[in-house]
Amino acid sequence: MSNTHLELSQVGISFPTPKGPFCALNNVDLRIREGEFVSLIGHSGCGKSTVLNIVAGLYQATTGGVVLNGREVNEPGPERAVVFQNHSLLPWLTAYQNVELAVKRVFGRKKTRTEMREWIEHNLELVQMSHAMHKKPDEISGGMKQRVGIARALAMEPQVLLMDEPFGALDALTRAHLQDSLMDIQAELGNTVIMITHDVDEAVLLSDRIVMMTNGPEATIGEILDIDLPRPRDRLALADDTHYNQYRSSVLRFLYEKQKKVEPLTARRSAPPKAKSTNHNAA
Amino acid sequence: MNPSILIKQKWQRASFGPEQWQALAKAVLTPMIGLVLFIGVWHIGAKQVDTSLGQFPGPAEVHEQWQNLRTEHISENEREAAFYERQEQRNAKKLEQNPSAEVRWRDFNRRPTFFDQIVTSLITVMTGFFLATMIAIPLGIFIGLSNTVYRALNPIIQIFKPVSPLAWLPLVTMVVSAVYVSEDPVLAKSFITSVVTVTLCCLWPTMINTAVGVASINQDLQNVSRVLRLGWLTHIKTIVLPSSIPMMFTGLRLSLGIAWMVLIAAEMLAQNPGLGKFVWDEFQNGSSNSLGRICVAVLMIGFIGFLLDRALLFIQSWVNWDKTAVVR
Numbered sequence: 077m078s079n080t081h082l083e084l085s086q087v088g089i090s091f092p093t094p095k096g097p098f099c100a101l102n103n104v105d106l107r108i109r110e111g112e113f114v115s116l117i118g119h120s121g122c123g124k125s126t127v128l129n130i131v132a133g134l135y136q137a138t139t140g141g142v143v144l145n146g147r148e149v150n151e152p153g154p155e156r157a158v159v160f161q162n163h164s165l166l167p168w169l170t171a172y173q174n175v176e177l178a179v180k181r182v183f184g185r186k187k188t189r190t191e192m193r194e195w196i197e198h199n200l201e202l203v204q205m206s207h208a209m210h211k212k213p214d215e216i217s218g219g220m221k222q223r224v225g226i227a228r229a230l231a232m233e234p235q236v237l238l239m240d241e242p243f244g245a246l247d248a249l250t251r252a253h254l255q256d257s258l259m260d261i262q263a264e265l266g267n268t269v270i271m272i273t274h275d276v277d278e279a280v281l282l283s284d285r286i287v288m289m290t291n292g293p294e295a296t297i298g299e300i301l302d303i304d305l306p307r308p309r310d311r312l313a314l315a316d317d318t319h320y321n322q323y324r325s326s327v328l329r330f331l332y333e334k335q336k337k338v339e340p341l342t343a344r345r346s347a348p349p350k351a352k353s354t355n356h357n358a359a
Numbered sequence: 360m361n362p363s364i365l366i367k368q369k370w371q372r373a374s375f376g377p378e379q380w381q382a383l384a385k386a387v388l389t390p391m392i393g394l395v396l397f398i399g400v401w402h403i404g405a406k407q408v409d410t411s412l413g414q415f416p417g418p419a420e421v422h423e424q425w426q427n428l429r430t431e432h433i434s435e436n437e438r439e440a441a442f443y444e445r446q447e448q449r450n451a452k453k454l455e456q457n458p459s460a461e462v463r464w465r466d467f468n469r470r471p472t473f474f475d476q477i478v479t480s481l482i483t484v485m486t487g488f489f490l491a492t493m494i495a496i497p498l499g500i501f502i503g504l505s506n507t508v509y510r511a512l513n514p515i516i517q518i519f520k521p522v523s524p525l526a527w528l529p530l531v532t533m534v535v536s537a538v539y540v541s542e543d544p545v546l547a548k549s550f551i552t553s554v555v556t557v558t559l560c561c562l563w564p565t566m567i568n569t570a571v572g573v574a575s576i577n578q579d580l581q582n583v584s585r586v587l588r589l590g591w592l593t594h595i596k597t598i599v600l601p602s603s604i605p606m607m608f609t610g611l612r613l614s615l616g617i618a619w620m621v622l623i624a625a626e627m628l629a630q631n632p633g634l635g636k637f638v639w640d641e642f643q644n645g646s647s648n649s650l651g652r653i654c655v656a657v658l659m660i661g662f663i664g665f666l667l668d669r670a671l672l673f674i675q676s677w678v679n680w681d682k683t684a685v686v687r
């Protein structure tokens with residue numbers, strides 16, 4: 077890979093806990109090209125969100141570091157927009173105002189008032205939220221909140237878009253629609269995307285590469301799968317595609333044979349239920 | 360549609376079924392029963408207590424004193440009006456005889472009535488409470504935002520928080536006397552003393568609750584702020600203040616309650632005009648009516664305290680972004 081855009085080198089992190097340091101990640105090495113779409117997949121609690129938070133600059137790696145465009149990342153910034161695992165909208169602002177906060181911050185000097193308004197509305201339209209843009213987060217469904225969160229991140233026109241299970245809380249139809257628009261948007265804007273997902277189909281459909289993580293503690297990258305499918309991709313056509321199904325089954329094999337969760341379900345303390353996770357990124 | 364039909368429909372829809380009656384009974388009847396029982400117990404209990412100033416006043420006597428206090432207020436108002444009218448006539452006459460005559464305008468020397476004292480007390484308590492809020496909220500925000508500030512100020516807060524107003528008062532009095540020296544003071548010393556005492560006592564709940572509210576802001580929202588690199592002021596305005604409003608108001612309500620309680624004590628001791636002084640003067644007066652008048656004051660103090668709390672509650676539900684939140 078010649079033109080490395082974002083580089084994670086030897087990234088490791090340990091969290092201080094009452095029982096001594098807990099080493100969540102060790103030796104994560106990854107080079108990402110500009111405009112590449114990378115998915116992170118792995119079992120719950122393995123450290124996917126932690127990787128994303130380190131790239132976002134919200135966590136500081138204990139060892140190693142992240143370099144974006146030749147500069148080390150050590151604090152968060154709007155050029156690395158985050159779609160949080162649990163939407164994280166400000167509950168006292170409407171959907172519109174939530175996006176506005178980000179847009180004002182990023183384009184405050186570059187755009188006029190009307191341009192900003194159009195831009196905000198355009199982004200809410202992308203995620204099909206125009207009809208409810210003046211509602212507060214409490215008044216809309218979980219999936220709608222997640223969509224506003226995506227609109228907020230997209231509206232920042234980030235170089236790198238970091239998404240933590242962005243479609244996890246959505247119904248299948250909305251999810252498919254948003255996946256398609258994400259592909260379109262990404263093809264158009266060409267920004268780099270790192271997306272965490274639990275959904276194998278989603279990973280294969282959207283990604284250029286799938287990064288599969290081993291189970292924690294001391295999680296690291298297990299395998300990297302290049303998805304060499306032509307774009308634009310069409311989900312219906314791909315359903316019968318042999319390559320597609322091969323990719324799919326190799327991810328499944330990784331997850332359910334090589335990285336099988338050994339402990340019984342009841343003994344999993346570190347892994348919260350997926351949907352309404354009491355997020356680890358917190359605290 | 361025919362308006363009469365509309366009205367009829369509305370009427371029918373609003374008709375009272377058994378459920379509505381039950382709801383009404385719950386909302387109105389139960390508190391009424393409590394009130395009637397209380398008055399009954401008071402009435403009977405008062406008869407059993409003989410004080411040096413006569414029998415302890417029952418509901419009837421207190422009601423009578425309430426009427427007296429009202430008539431006193433009205434007659435004082437009339438006296439004042441009459442005084443100014445006389446003065447005006449006198450001066451007008453003087454000027455008529457000699458346009459260059461020197462006329463004197465004097466202020467009426469009003470004897471403060473019960474209701475004047477209430478107003479004075481309210482002004483004092485509001486001043487103290489306002490001062491305390493102005494200090495406590497910014498400080499609370501700083502404490503909540505920074506662990507260092509918290510660690511620095513926590514011991515001081517913990518030590519001063521439980522101090523009774525009675526302990527502060529002598530110190531405040533001495534300091535005010537020493538510092539606030541002016542030939543023609545705009546504000547009475549006793550007023551300043553009461554205000555400062557109130558402020559010192561009601562500072563803490565607002566400060567502590569604001570700090571707790573600020574410190575417990577959702578980490579995800581803070582992450583949003585960090586990713587956007589919001590400026591300090593925007594961060595405070597869009598993230599910190601809205602999320603700590605509920606806790607802030609819990610503190611404000613506690614503070615106002617304390618302020619009102621402290622004020623009465625401070626007025627008694629500092630001899631600052633107000634309800635506290637009214638009670639104290641009546642107590643010193645020791646006439647057969649005094650106990651009844653003090654009872655009126657006690658009830659009034661309670662009632663005003665209740666109204667103050669309601670007022671804050673109203674402001675809270677108005678300011679709070681979460682309109683669905685139940686505030687009580």
Ligand SMILES: Nc1ncnc2c1ncn2[C@@H]1O[C@H](COP(=O)(O)OP(=O)(O)OP(=O)(O)O)[C@@H](O)[C@H]1O
Nearest residue numbers: 091100119120121122123124125126346356357359
């Ligand atoms: N701030 C923290 N302090 C201590 N331990 C943490 C912290 N954040 C994460 N961890 C631990 O690090 C590990 C990885 O957590 P992480 O949230 O990255 O998992 P994840 O792969 O995103 O899981 P999920 O798919 O359920 O979201 C977990 O065992 C978690 O308990």
Ligand SMILES: [Mg+2]
Nearest residue numbers: 124125161240
């Ligand atoms: Mg996660």
